[in-house]
Amino acid sequence: MPNFLHMMFSQPYKQYVCPQMVRDALNLILILHADHEQNCSTSTVRVVGSSGANLFASCAAGVCALWGPLAWGCQRGGADDAGADLPGQT
Numbered sequence: 299m300p301n302f303l304h305m306m307f308s309q310p311y312k313q314y315v316c317p318q319m320v321r322d323a324l325n326l327i328l329i330l331h332a333d334h335e336q337n338c339s340t341s342t343v344r345v346v347g348s349s350g351a352n353l354f355a356s357c358a359a360g361v362c363a364l365w366g367p368l369a370w371g372c373q374r375g376g377a378d379d380a381g382a383d384l385p386g387q388t
Contacts, residue, residue, distance in 0.1 A: 302324075342363035
């Protein structure tokens, strides 16, 4: 993580020193994001695409998957926010 932050924020004339709190926070955010990557529309596009359908059919299926009642609830959006609150609850 410090290497990534160094590449993002260092300047040629000034060394970037990353605070531990920033490292921990970014690490938690990236873990939550990686864990939540397979949402409804992403899974649908991958399944339809793996059947040999063309790109347009796969993307259309992904968009259509967002019309379902579960797509806008806990399966899309809000899960990262809810997961970010977990460390404070333990």
